[in-house]
Amino acid sequence: xxxxxxxxxxSADRNADVVKALDGRGHEIINCxxxxxxxxxxxxxxxxxxxxxxxxxxxxxxxxxxxxxxxxGFPVAAMQMPGVVCGLxxxxxxxxxxxxxxxxxxxxxxxxxxxxxxxDRNVSLILDQFFALASGGGYPAHRREPQAQARxxxxxxxxxxxxxxxxxxxxxxxxxxxxxxxxxxxxxxxxTGSPLDPSVAAALDRRWKVAA
Numbered sequence: 077x078x079x080x081x082x083x084x085x086x087s088a089d090r091n092a093d094v095v096k097a098l099d100g101r102g103h104e105i106i107n108c109x110x111x112x113x114x115x116x117x118x119x120x121x122x123x124x125x126x127x128x129x130x131x132x133x134x135x136x137x138x139x140x141x142x143x144x145x146x147x148x149g150f151p152v153a154a155m156q157m158p159g160v161v162c163g164l165x166x167x168x169x170x171x172x173x174x175x176x177x178x179x180x181x182x183x184x185x186x187x188x189x190x191x192x193x194x195x196d197r198n199v200s201l202i203l204d205q206f207f208a209l210a211s212g213g214g215y216p217a218h219r220r221e222p223q224a225q226a227r228x229x230x231x232x233x234x235x236x237x238x239x240x241x242x243x244x245x246x247x248x249x250x251x252x253x254x255x256x257x258x259x260x261x262x263x264x265x266x267x268t269g270s271p272l273d274p275s276v277a278a279a280l281d282r283r284w285k286v287a288a
Contacts, residue, residue, distance in 0.1 A: 096196070
């Protein structure tokens with residue numbers, strides 16, 4: 077699994093905790109957000125939420141681990157983008173149930189609020205439970221089928237409620253899009269690997285050219 081870690085400015089100092097908690101699980105970790113609080117260029121939760129949608133929507137990653145000070149703003153921003161299923165995980169039980177019931181592809185962590193003694197250990201325990209079983213297994217077991225059906229309906233709602241990704245990129249305000257797609261390493265990440273959908277590639281190219 078390819079996992080993107082995307083920290084915004086208020087939670088940048090927690091980046092090392094998140095990366096350490098993911099290390100050694102057999103996944104490819106792409107640390108593509110902020111690493112130090114206040115270090116320019118800064119990303120807000122709006123930018124990191126947008127990046128989560130872009131990286132998931134283009135298939136560059138399979139899972140995004142992000143968050144913000146409270147953990148609330150990041151999922152609000154991320155779920156403005158199509159196909160993002162993001163949950164605020166504050167405890168190992170949250171993580172287990174989100175993985176099994178919702179089968180989400182985006183994790184939000186509260187990285188300042190109540191982030192005290194042993195909080196880094198809590199992040200590790202949260203990820204232990206998120207990865208404990210294959211995603212979407214259902215809980216309790218007899219609810220597996222209706223929960224899977226609900227996930228399918230939700231995916232259809234997301235498709236119906238959003239424009240296609242290329243049109244979204246064209247329509248996004250510059251102050252939301254440009255800091256995100258021009259953040260160091262993001263352009264290379266988006267353009268490396270299998271070809272992007274032509275409409276997405278063309279839209280990104282137009283926005284990069286305007287910003288140049």
